[in-house]
Amino acid sequence: MGPVIRPGRKRSEESRQAILSAAADLVGEVGYAGLSIEGIAARSGTGKQTIYRWWPSKADVLLEALAAKADLHIPIPDEGSYPADLRAFLAASFALGRKPQVIEVLRALMAEAQINPAFGERFRTGFLERRREALGVLVERARTRGDLPPDPRPGTVADLVFGLIWYRVLATREPIDDALIDELVSLLAAG
Amino acid sequence: MGPVIRPGRKRSEESRQAILSAAADLVGEVGYAGLSIEGIAARSGTGKQTIYRWWPSKADVLLEALAAKADLHIPIPDEGSYPADLRAFLAASFALGRKPQVIEVLRALMAEAQINPAFGERFRTGFLERRREALGVLVERARTRGDLPPDPRPGTVADLVFGLIWYRVLATREPIDDALIDELVSLLAAG
């Protein structure tokens, strides 16, 4: 008793790719504020309706473009010790953030998440919380191995890590580099 | 050789107050996205030009409204010990954040700071860095007293504190309450 599905024209993968790469290019040229659906449509050679049909907002287009462009796989490394695991996790997570354009997009998406509640929910559950949980798994494993003292509250380590990273990105604008990895590892894996 | 002072009508303090309180009221009713210069002008009974003459953007109006409404004095308490000082600093800093409307405005301003570069510079230097420096003074005093081990990098403590706070506000949306104060104090004043 499945629904009667009448076949129709399939979604154009070509248009999808064109839209995503046009969005990624444009945001690097004109910034997030200067980015518009109309601009994406014009650059990609598609129509506005094609974009509105598949994405709720320009922020969602950018989020998918970010996920498509770079590999957003979240690693949970097992190097044998907590400091090594943490270092490997951070190094893999920062691979993206080396490019200023990616940081620019991340800042814009975090900003949009504050202004647009619906996108905020998608951004939190689909992006932020995934990373938080991945780091949580890593920490929990170290804890059962006895590499780490018990947590005052579940998720404290992850909140400290991502808090410091996002504060750098959003507020102080210091670069995301190897020195930050060293600092985080020494702060959280020493005591 | 002082500046040549041209006579003219003085700035209306009445209009300034009306604009600030109208902005504060409106942002609580329609949210930051729904807030507009035209709306502020209409609600305050002033003209758009009067607003554009004195503030570069609606975010600047809100920032001044926030500073005017609540006392934004940044305390540097001296309770005799580092944990007590830190606790007093956090308690005073969080006094504002108890109201959800204030949090809403802070989130919007941080978002705007990411999108509007000129306002971002003002927000960082005039708001964020002031708090960072205040906490830095407090930490440095504790360090010279020997209450705290030397810092791997200047400002590490402040970055951890404000990173965790802002990450809560922007990402996890957990409340800013006394439990957070306890957590921060035990995390940073114990080791």
Next chain:
DNA sequence: ATTTCGAACCGGTCCGTCTCGGTTCGTTTT
């Protein structure tokens, strides 16, 4: 047959600038 596609076209909102007549000052002249 059904759905997607590119394209064109609205109605509406807000921005940022500008203009207008009128008001409040400090300065200058009488």
Next chain:
DNA sequence: AAAACGAACCGAGACGGACCGGTTCGAAAT
């Protein structure tokens, strides 16, 4: 002292431009 003057302000609103979100169209693909 009193009046005239000019500068910067005031509220109100018109204006062009940009963009949004949605609709409709014929053509194309399956």
